[in-house]
Amino acid sequence: MKPAPFAFVRPRSLEEALEVLGAHPDAKVLAGGQSLVPLLTMRLAAPAMLVDINAVPDLDRISCDDDGVRIGALVRHAALLRDEDAARTQPLLRLALSHVAHPTIRNRGTTVGSIVHADAAAEMPAVLALLGGSVEVASVRGRRTIEAADLFAGPLESTLAHDEIAVSAWFPALRPGERVGFAEIARRHGDYAMCGVAALVGPERTRVAYLSVEEVPTIVDLTGVAPDDVGEAALAHLDPQPDIHATAAYRSQLVRVLTRRVLEQAA
Amino acid sequence: MTTKLFGTKVPRVEDDRLLRGQGRYVGDVFSGQDALHAAVLRSPHAHARILDIDVEPVLDVEGVVAVYTYDDLEDAMGEPLPLLIPHPTLTHGRTQYALAKDEVNYAGEAVAFVVATDRYVAEDAVARIRVRYEPLPAVVGIAASRAAEHLVHDDVPGNVGARMEQHNGDAPAEIAKAPHTLTLDLDVERSACTPLEGRGVAARWDPDQQRLQVWSSTQTATGVRAAVAAKLGLDLRAVDVITPDVGGGFGVKINHPWPEELLVPLAAMRLGRPVSYVEDRREHFVASAHERAQVQHIEVGFDDEGRLLGLDVMFWHDHGAYTPYGLIVPIITSTQLLGPYKPRAYRVVFESIYTNTVIVTPYRGAGRPQGVYAMERTMDAIAAYLGKDRTEVRAVNFIQPDEFPYEHGLVFQDGRPLTYDSGDYPASLEKIKQLVGWDEFPQYRKEMAAQGRRVGIGLACYVEGTGVGPYEGAHVHIETSGKVKVATGLTSQGQGHQTVFAQLVADELGVRFEDVEVVTGDTRRMPYAVGTFASRAAVMSGSAIHLAAKRAKEKALRIAAEALEADVDDLEITDGVVSVKGAPGASISLGTVAVLSNPLRYAFDEASKSATQFAVGDPDKPPVAPGEEPGLEGKDFYSPERSTFASGMHAVIVETDPDTAEITILKYAVVHDCGHLINPMIVEGQIHGGVAQGVGGALYERMVYDENGQLQNASFMDFLMPYVSEVPETIDIDHLETPSPLNPLGIKGAGEAGVIPSAALFASAIEDAEGIEITAMPISPSDLFTLREEHR
Incomplete structure (x- = not known):
């Protein structure tokens, strides 16, 4: 379990990082390394170069205003989890982050990194999708904003181009009259969930996000559905997949139970 | 006056050093020295013929020092690895070669061995070796092995390595005339030892003194020494084997010699340089050993009180691709199955069968968990059939304190009569009932039900032959x-x-x-x-x-x-x-x-x-x-005449979620009798660790093979060893001290006890909570949900 050979660069500025990344089609960005390093050691990924952005200044900032929370690419899960302003502005962040793995992983892993890693079993991509947030990406070609709805292309696949770095993510603030809920069930504490559900309930809409159910985080609109029917209504839009930890039928049951629980939480 | 230390909780002298990171493991032996590192090319196929191995692309990799395949092995090294414990009934024992000769029989079997300046280069080189395989049908699982549509080894008919029978009395006749009979069909899956430190070996050859020094993460230094000397053609006196700190064994490191335990010393001798190999986690899953998989068929006859009149057990033991450790595991299952009970007649037959999966050698408990599972599931079934309390049925079958030494009329794993030296099972039962609150449980269940919560209580008893010669x-x-x-x-x-x-x-x-x-x-x-x-x-x-x-x-x-x-x-x-x-x-x-x-x-x-x-x-x-x-x-x-028999009883209260089928442990109690306690803190630590491992085996861990013999969960991400958050927060322990008459200290072994009754125990408690018969372990929430759907 040793990685294949790779070159390693540690740029001191974003510009430098973007240049290196643009010049090396087989390079990968390293931030917290909590997903990438295991892939390297198991030789499931063998990039020719790692561009370590940990020395790039100003990427570790959390800024909150009335509109939402913006976090830089180097903000660790643990820092965001601790941040009182962020928790006030959008309570779903803290609610969901407490389910992200274990403290040691949260201390290194970055929230933006987790989002662009696009694992359908991860909490924060689903949160971003539910809230309708976005990711700001940069390359030598310039900057652009990718809306959450356009970000997740498939399992472990985002719509970032190879030469792009996600420099920040933006989560909209909780608006007056809105409530949120989050619950998940994992085999072991801190594992990837067999099923996770996040809810955003407002005066006009009820939206629910599902992680670990399909190949990308999935949003279902349950506006106006009676409380007793929410589970079946959600399943009408979902196609739960089996894996070694849960049959499709069991995963469907978790969708039913957790949808109800999370909507009660957010009621 | 010096205070007597026997029986006191003396703090472990090991901990200060180990907890400060000052342990010195195999991986540290050559640290800072100019040693070479090895990596192994392993078969990607569960069953295949090797047509050709091309090592050419490796030879020019910078840093590669040597590449060995079977063709590079000479004399005794070219012979199959030893069959450590032969047995007359193991008529078709098979062992692998240090490096596969013409055929591979499990995904993970060693095919080639690379020595390089570091492990990174060695792995790079391994990835470049080209092997042409002719894939053969893989035999995966007990059912496929028994069906024998395909054979693991061409010359082993029916995939049966051994068939063994033992009996005391005429069980079928007793069952035929018994007032009541039951039949059970049970299933236990594979798990593995998974110590924190995997296998590892380091070796240095001194050409001046013609002397070999080997460090191995082993459970037997003398065994490795004898094997290395024999295989490499050295005088025993020319070989030293040293075990540095070892980061856990749990059984897997008693099997020996592992291919690497021979190949590393061989390379050190040939190259004249120190060589080391440390197994990585993936290799531990696919290239060390597993245990536990059995299918069991039980027929039992009993009277109105639940007394065992005839017990007739047939089981199939999956021993994987080879049998280096002989029949120890199934022999232990077949004998220790009897636990604290004395059936009037007992017959046990097992077949030890081949599959194209990782080999099976003892894992903490070593066949006992499966035996206890068979016996205790039977006890629960009898109690349910007769409408009796589960503890009553057990009590009427206990060997009584005045019946020791108690002879079962069978032969144990050490080739000696299965004779229990001492014990007090009725006293244990009283203690465990007190400790877990057995008699108060119906009231508790009622209270919990009023809150919409579903709980169950389980009990399992075991006797463990320890301290074998x-x-x-x-x-x-x-x-x-x-x-x-x-x-x-x-x-x-x-x-x-x-x-x-x-x-x-x-x-x-x-x-x-x-x-x-x-x-x-x-x-x-x-x-x-x-x-x-x-x-x-x-x-x-x-x-x-x-x-x-x-x-x-x-x-x-x-x-x-x-x-x-x-x-x-x-x-x-x-x-x-x-x-x-x-x-x-x-x-x-x-x-x-x-x-x-x-x-x-x-x-x-x-x-x-x-x-x-x-x-x-x-x-x-x-x-x-x-x-x-x-x-x-x-x-x-x-050197004792025979083993000494420790015993114990575990009880657990579980809660099952009516919606999500999650299984939560509310209370865990242990009564443990290992004779006199030298250090109660260490014994309790062994119980804690064993219980944690048992929880893993009962509720979390399994080896998920697909039909091609590929292990789907060969990592700690998907092989669910429990975290501290999954094991009971407290374990209530009470000791009974029934001394052994067989040794001067009156002690019995305690290392494996904690893990032995787990599968039986959780099956009992979940069955009690759910009212659904539990016949297969381990059980996950998804499995429980499936059972609920089937029983709706």
Whole structure:
């Protein structure tokens, strides 16, 4: 379990990082390394170069205003989890982050990194999708904003181009009259969930996000559905997949139970 | 007066060093030295013929020093690995080659061996070796093996490696005339030891002295030594095997020699440079050993009280692709199945069968968890059938305290009669009922039901043959400083041997605990030993150390009596000083006794002056008396006639979520009887660890093979070893101390106990909570949900 050979660069500025990344089609960005390093050691990924952005200044900032929370690419899960302003502005962040793995992983892993890693079993991509947030990406070609709805292309696949770095993510603030809920069930504490559900309930809409159910985080609109029917209504839009930890039928049951629980939480 | 340490909670001397990261493991042996590192190319196929291996692309990789395939192995190295424990019924035993010859029989089998300047380069090189395989149909799982549509080994008909039968009385006849009968079909899946440190071996060849030094993360230094010497054609005296700190074993490291344990020394000799290999986690899953998978068919006849009249068991044991460790696991299942009970007649037949999966060798519990599962599921089924309390049915079947020694009329794993030495099962049952609140549970269940919560209680009993022979030995040396050096040959994997063995020596010799240093698993210090397995270290080496210390003490007292001009019977040793009882001032330190024990010609310090030829001794007698040896040492061996049988009972209260089928442990209780306790804290630590491992085996861990024999969850991400958050927060433990008459300390083994009843226990509790018969373990929430759907 040793990685294949790779070159390693540690740029001191974003510009430098973007240049290196643009010049090396087989390079990968390293931030917290909590997903990438295991892939390297198991030789499931063998990039020719790692561009370590940990020395790039100003990427570790959390800024909150009335509109939402913006976090830089180097903000660790643990820092965001601790941040009182962020928790006030959008309570779903803290609610969901407490389910992200274990403290040691949260201390290194970055929230933006987790989002662009696009694992359908991860909490924060689903949160971003539910809230309708976005990711700001940069390359030598310039900057652009990718809306959450356009970000997740498939399992472990985002719509970032190879030469792009996600420099920040933006989560909209909780608006007056809105409530949120989050619950998940994992085999072991801190594992990837067999099923996770996040809810955003407002005066006009009820939206629910599902992680670990399909190949990308999935949003279902349950506006106006009676409380007793929410589970079946959600399943009408979902196609739960089996894996070694849960049959499709069991995963469907978790969708039913957790949808109800999370909507009660957010009621 | 020196306080007696036996029976007290002496803190582990190992912990300070290990917890500060100062442990020294195989991976540290050559740290900072210019050593070479090895990696192994492993078969990607579960079953295939090897057509061609092309190592050309590797030879020009910078840093690669050597590449070996089967064709590079000579003489004994080209023969299959040893079948360690032959048995007459193992008619079709098979073992693998150090490197696969023409065929691979599991995904993970070693095919080629690369030595390079570091492990990174070695892995790069492994990835470049080109092997052409002709895939063959893979036999995966017990059902496919029994169907024998395809064979694992062409020359093993029906995939059956062994078929063995034992019986006491005529079970089928008893069942035929019994008032009631039941049939059960049960299933247990695979798990594995997964110690924190995997296997590892390092070796250095000294060409000047023609001497090989091997460090191995093993449970048997002497076994590895003998195997290495035999395979590499060396004199035993030319090979030293040393076990450094070992990061857990749990059974997998008793199997030996692993291919790497031979290939690393071979490379070190051929290349004339130190070589090391440390298994990685993925390799541990696919290339070490698993255990536990069995399918069981039970027929039982019983009377109105639930008394066992006839018990007839047939089971199929999945031993994977090869049988290096013989039939030990299924033999233990077949004999230890009986637990604390005495059926009027018993018959057991097993078939040990081949599959194209990782080999099966003992894992903590070693076949006992499966046997207990079969027996305790049967007890629960009888209780349910008769509408009786589960504890009552067990109680009427117990061997009673006045029936020991109790002979079962069977042959145990050590080839000796299965005879229990001592125990008190009725007392254990009373204690466990108290501890878990068995009689109060119906009320508790009612209260919980009122809150919409579903709970169940389970109980499981076991008897564990521990301390199997043939022997262990010990050497105790009192140095002139008064410090005591102790060596025993079996190895340590974190159990706390240095602590408990020092307790025994301090007590026997009357020296300070801090002055005793214990070395284990170093063939330079104790070349005669067997190994650490079967909960045997305390019983075997503990007894040997006690006996060796006794000899050293006798000698010390003889010499001191002469020096003090006193009678041996009037002497006592306290804090390392021998004194005459009731005569203050008449004393001599053990260090000085050690000086006197070794008559000297040359003085090298103040103390040794007193042992020189003009200072001491009767000029008319030989300086070393006839029958004596110089030096203050004691050496002895302990070899019991048979195993000693520990026992215990576990009880658990679980909650099952009516919606999500999640299973939560609310209370876990253990009553444990391993005879006298040398160190209750260490015994309880063993129980805690065993329970944690048992929870893993019952509720979380399984080896998920697909139909092609590919292990789908060969990582700690998907193989669900429980975290601290999954094991019970508290484990209530009560001890019973029924001493063993078989050893001088009255002790029994305790290492495996905690894990043994888990599958049976959780099946019992979940069945009780759900009202659904549980016949397959482990069980996950998804499995429980499926069962609920089937029983709707």
